[in-house]
């Protein structure tokens with residue numbers, strides 16, 4: 001199988017892959033409760049493996065995955081209170097939004113400085129962070145030559161000609177478990193699914209997990225790969241048409257962009273809200289109370 005993972009490629013292979021198709025994929029996720037049947041890193045494992053499959057099929061290079069993502073605060077804490085509950089250890093690899101999104105800016109800087117024509121940023125972790133990712137990329141695109149597109153992987157999970165019309169995204173249920181099963185079979189263990197839903201939440205397991213299937217997962221991966229290939233082509237064409245200047249080149253460029261363009265808008269990001277629509281505050285005695293309130297970083 002052709003190697004597309006940046007960290008596992010020799011310099012001559014990277015140069016060849018870049019010359020053939022100057023597209024870079026970034027994959028985001030974290031270690032987070034995904035039921036007793038999935039390994040913790042599902043979100044990143046999934047996004048990275050889909051990006052690798054897309055690059056193998058359509059060209060491009062896949063950057064090292066980022067296993068640290070937004071959790072433990074605001075609406076994420078409220079979600080965890082319900083879906084994870086009072087566990088002694090959540091095994092999360094969480095960072096706050098201002099850390100995650102500044103890292104994304106540095107990743108985009110690397111892409112622009114290297115001269116990539118297009119970058120596709122895929123988050124396998126949801127909540128509203130993916131809408132903030134789109135907001136962030138809209139804010140910084142005018143200052144970046146590389147053509148950018150950010151998405152949650154489920155946006156690409158649209159059935160093709162053989163689809164069942166019911167893909168989309170979920171949390172550790174039919175969709176995510178099927179995808180991980182197809183991509184990394186050693187990271188899914190159906191024998192760990194509890195016999196009944198009594199005593200839920202079961203470490204944030206999706207209640208329809210018993211409908212998961214490796215073959216459905218394989219079909220979903222194929223759908224996402226096809227979608228991503230078309231998106232990469234679209235971005236490359238946009239670059240060819242406009243020939244933008246690569247301009248986010250230095251660390252100082254990133255810091256100035258962050259201070260002048262991103263930080264003034266940060267408090268509007270959905271990940272920066274204490275509560276999402278229809279949520280209630282985290283009770284004081286909960287293990288999720290500690291980081292719930294979002295500090296003002298605007």
Ligand SMILES: [Zn+2]
Pocket residue numbers: 034042043124125126170171172176
């Ligand atoms: Zn997930």
